[in-house]
Amino acid sequence: MNKQTLLETRQRISAYVHNTPICTSHLLDDISGGKLFFKCENFQKMGAFKMRGATNAIMQLTKAQQERGVVTHSSGNFAQALSLAAKNLGVTAYIVMPKNAPKVKRDAVLGYGGIITDCESNIKAREEAAAQIVAEKGATFIHPSNDLNVILGNATAAMELLEVHPDLNCIISPVGGGGLIAGTALAAHYFGTQCKTIGGEPMVTDDAFRSLQTGQIETNITTNTIADGLRTQLGDINFPILQQHVDHIIRVEEEEIVKAMRLLWERLKIVVEPSSAVAFAAVLKNKAYFKGKKVGIILSGGNVDLDTLRFS
């Protein structure tokens, strides 16, 4: 793992992903006290950063592996990402999905040609269903967040941001399974100038916050957050990267997430999902820290189920 690894990753996947726009807003700067640069992964192909990691992971397989397909379990965006990345590369994608996944994400997987297997909404059920597909089809399992090639792919979002704004004081990303913030932290380490990586995490699923405190991977008691992309937990591949390169994690309440999401919709005029708003909510929660700083914020995606969306 070094700078070159990341540069090669970016080169490898560049034809398959968007270099997404960076939004700014004087009003949100005034509200937060910082100078904010929003990396808009909601405009990424299939609507989320996960396209980056999925594409890289598939491209790093051997031709023989690619011919037998890939399999994953996902609460939503990685399912779509692996399906579309696989389609782009001529590979079959098997997707294990919890039954309660948003309909808009389920439909999108089918639209991208993914083959869905339903399971219960817990990690054990997901893992068992995926293992069965690996055994039956010889497909390669690709974890949504605890996979080094996925992490490296995810890192390219922050690399693009730092290419335009190399003097950021910090970059904030949401923390769910740890795959995005691990990649972000590597990018900030190798391409930033003393650029700190900070996490935003829902209070009710604060496994990463606690894990960094105790030094071991902690679990969540509940997954009851509106930020449906952040219900998963850290793994043994990304956790050491967080330990080494993440400065700290800011936890936010559910109502703070909704308020932050609303500000993004109203002021930037863009559709972002609750998980994206967690990173911005973290900035609003700790304004004193960010005051006067140049702050990168990874808006992770924009796949929202408008049927269930309510701001009031």
Place this chain on the structure above:
Amino acid sequence: MNKQTLLETRQRISAYVHNTPICTSHLLDDISGGKLFFKCENFQKMGAFKMRGATNAIMQLTKAQQERGVVTHSSGNFAQALSLAAKNLGVTAYIVMPKNAPKVKRDAVLGYGGIITDCESNIKAREEAAAQIVAEKGATFIHPSNDLNVILGNATAAMELLEVHPDLNCIISPVGGGGLIAGTALAAHYFGTQCKTIGGEPMVTDDAFRSLQTGQIETNITTNTIADGLRTQLGDINFPILQQHVDHIIRVEEEEIVKAMRLLWERLKIVVEPSSAVAFAAVLKNKAYFKGKKVGIILSGGNVDLDTLRFS
């Protein structure tokens, strides 16, 4: 009125408005059958194209006029636009606003330093309140849509679109008071290559459709459309431009507007207001006409009251 007038207008206001991005989507192309280019005025300053006309109208006043201020009546976006444009130019803006205007628009006017006078939600009440301010303050009345300088300012959105895509077969804009489509039609006439201008209008406020049929300005019986920016009607300055340069108007039902808006939010990941969706709904309503054509669509704005928004 000629090409030079439009070029000078664009030059005049360029420091005060954004050259907004143009979005495309393979999926929306597939759904519509056309090749669509969305001019994203939701990303314009204050969130709508009206910033263009308001800025131009104020800049065309004499210094003495500017010192006495400007006044308008508006259902929302023009109120914000005149307030911000006036603020940018160091001019006082008096805004006559119907009591039932969305709170988000009212708050924005105040935020931009506009001075609000409340009135009943009908044209007569608005005009009387505005006339009183003209009499008392010596302010210049600027109509939101029936003003040639406003129309010329609005034209710059389509000019920017045609500069990037000079071979558009047609441009669609929503039709409310007629100020946007009149400007769009002038731009298409002077800068397009046989580029037709087409209107999208809510069925329940189809005064423009009927006016073009009868050859005289018709009125609306109701203003009960979700497209709150399109509740006003044509005027004697913009109507002749529509008669000369608008090819035809497509009327759409309320549920078609909501469906089109939802597609724009879900697929482009951008926040657009119902009035914007009317233009896209018109394309979806008449796919046979647009099949295989290069189609410009003016997304007029993105100021939505999220408190009242419901997709289901």
